Amino acid sequence: MKILLTGLNHKTAPVELRERLAIAPERLAAETESLLSHPGVQEGMILSTCNRVELLVCYDERDPELGTYLNRRFSVDAAKLQPHLYQHREGEAIRHLFRVASSLDSMVVGEPQILGQVKEAYAAARSVGAIGANLERLLQGAFSVAKKVRSETQIGSSSVSIASVAVGLARKIFGSLEGKRVLLVGAGKMSELAARHLMQQGAGSLMISNRTYERAVGLAQKFNAHVIRFEDLEKRADEADIVITSTGSSEFLFRTPHAQQFMHRRRNRPMFFIDIAVPRDVDPSMNKLDGIFLYDIDDLQSVAAVNLSDRSREAHHAEEILEEEFLRYRRRLDALDVVPTLVSLQSYAEEVRQAELRRAHSRLSSLTPEQFAAVEAVTRGLVNKFLHHPLRALKDAAGAGDAGTVDAIRSAFQLPERPEEVGGISHPSLTSTREKFHE
């Protein structure tokens, strides 16, 4: 089974492209199902956040051409998409997934949302049966690495989050946040975080609007905020000085004509739009209007990236942990790869059989070829019968991820150390045998 990970993220693709590929959470399961039906794909998962869209698949022989899958699925021009895609295989794919889950690949390194998003992607894939033993093991590994990185470094605690960048920008516009009104459109972890941050820094009041009114009411109770009906948004958004949008809408909620009205009604007092949604909720051309300041997710993150230098030490520490965990995971994977053990156990038995036959050679010289062949058959049958249970147990242990049993059997037979495998490339002499066993 081979692993392939392909996709694009904030480093390789602009938000204009990412928003075309973005998959809404409620469509994730269905999308994963269609990925699973793509020829060659055995197991699969789709991770779609505002910063990345990644496909993770396991396949056997035929390379599932995921680039063409993306082209077809999202009707994006292949030539346009190709330069932004990256592909990782085997070890590299595993390492990449670990980095993503640990938030080391995020633009704001250490931001806490990404692990939850990976878990959601995993849950969606699981619900449509796209997670098999391989991805199960891989993702559990990724979750535990992420946990370890978070608990053993300061990377999350001093996180220069999007929220604090937004607060800094609001300060540059409004001076003090005292008495400023914040409007939250749509609900999401990140936007809630930003709103909470602004309130903590002294913003006066909070208004909440959501397509589902009940959801808005629920949130409003949590934050002690007012609710604005979604239909009234265009009429009343100008009451707020700071507007945070994060809806799943595929259309812009606010466009330039709205903004002109807002500015007119506000007598040109500035308005700060923070658009966390991908696809975006606010028309980017609005930023050209005097008095409107619009920052989308990329803008915020590029500002955040400037502040990162003080955390590079923690990030470095986190990278070391990650590398350690990656090697440990690989070793465990290798330990569970019982093919070398099966091979050496069998060759050991065969050697013993051959040696015994050679020792008995003088006493067996009177036998006719037919009789000798019968002796051969009997000894071989004996060895096979004898080995049947240990071999079965090895395979079962591999399936169950039980490295202890594998080690116990190895030491019981005093098998030599397994040949080291480097960088995910199998020992060449084993490959053919391995294929035989997998069949």
Added chain:
Amino acid sequence: MSLVWLRVAAFLYGLASVSAVAALLGRSREVWRRICVPLAVTAWLFHLVASAEMLVAAHRWMPVGMHEVQSVLALLIASVFLAIALRYRTLSFGVFALPLSVLLIVVPALGPDKYTFSSPVIRSGWLYLHIASLLMAYATLIFSLAASFLYLLQERRLKDKRSPGFLEWLPPLDTMDQIAQTTLIIGFCAMTLGLFAGSLIAQEHFGSAYFADPKVLLSFVMWGLYAVMLFVRRSTGLRGRRAVYLSSIVFLVMLSVWAANLLSSVHRFSAS
């Protein structure tokens, strides 16, 4: 003696200007930040002493010659800068206000004035008010223009979303807007008061003929523009680019009023 104090003041203003620029752009900003205000305050004190001595020596309490006017204007500008630095905790204005003070007092510091304003009315109490108020109006208008300009810079920076480090020192937009508005209102009050005092004097001594003078007419045009600008700014919340245009126009008119001395027959500083 006043010339010596003025030269010391000019030198200290120069140092303060350098430290203001360094406080905003340089490496060890905190150090510069700490020495800028004390330097400016010391310079201001010397400047105050010099101006007082200059006026005492002339046996009158008002600046009338070109040099004296420049010196007092520079003193007012430095005062406004210090007031803003204390009230809004920003040194940004020092970048232009302190060098401007230096420029204004360089010529008066070089030597005594050849030109003085000769008029029998210069000992009138109304004239103190006239001159002081108008100089105050000029000083605050300069600050208002500068604040609008810095607002524009900060706005551009926020809109471009790049963060070039060399503009990091700009105060928040709202602070800049408040400074622009406040200085504008103070300036308008001062200018109204100044023109009112001037008109009273003129009415009393010269009659209505005085109001046909180019400089005087320009002054009233300036007042009108000032009023319009204030009205537009307050009613529409004008900010950014347009506010800068408007302030610049008024500022140009103000400069031309200053320069109109050459055209004026009654309101001019003549060679004594």
